[in-house]
Amino acid sequence: MPELPEVETIVRGLAPRLKGAKIGRIRVLFPPLLRRTSGPALRELEGKRILGTGRRGKLALIRCEGGRTLVFHLKMTGQFLFARRGALPDKHTRLVIPLSGTGGDLHFRDIRKFGFMCFLGPASPSPEIDGLGPEPLGIGRGDFAEILESRRGAVKSLLLDQRAIAGIGNIYADEMLFRAGIHPLTRGSSLGEDRAKVLWRSMRAVLREAIARKGSSIRDYAGPDGEPGGFQERHRVYGREGEKCLRCGSPIRRIRVGGRSSFFCPRCQRPV
DNA sequence: ATATGCACCTGTGTGC
């Protein structure tokens, strides 16, 4: 479900209520949630305070006392919800973190069970984090152009490759390619300096606007307070197959790129 | 290196 703008919205929404709260006895309702964890025992967290939240790529981070960090990947359907203390978790809730000092519990739900959580100690290695490419809102034009230049595959696949750039998913890849006027199958190495620069600008513009609008809610995404995003109203190609391009009127097309649905305007995004 | 297809799961929408 969530890409960078959604995860950013989520961790920002979590911060005010999590910051300073003390962690109680964590309940893991779906043990495979921890399948990627080899760090210190979760019990160590009991009684520790939460210092704040953060994000790296699509990973949501909850930073705790003692250099301990909870790392969540929400994959397609993961979400956080604030619940009343002791509220009965529903069938899709995989983890309950009681928060003393706030009078409530934090629930992690995940319908499809793809998501995972890692528990990192002060010096725990984290392949999930270390393997990520640079942040799209942190990388400069030049470095971005170099990444594009180094790849012979479809630029759409490159944008989705988290080791190349971290945080972009299917919606935002399509949206930034449309705004840059680039066909999703264009080879990274054939873009050239000028179009690399245009894509860099489009990437920043799309992600920034999406964050400002609190992400895209097209099926079931909502923030921890249940607030949906509004960026879906601004989608110009994603999910619009057959509808008119808002710029030129041509019907939006859908093709498969790297196994993912890819929406584009055949006239505004000409193949090279 | 790059591409493809499947696997991991559950739910929803569509067409028959």
Added chain:
DNA sequence: TGCACACAGGTGCATA
């Protein structure tokens, strides 16, 4: 409270 199938904001792996 029919049934089959396609598809979904994401990876990870095995195979060409």
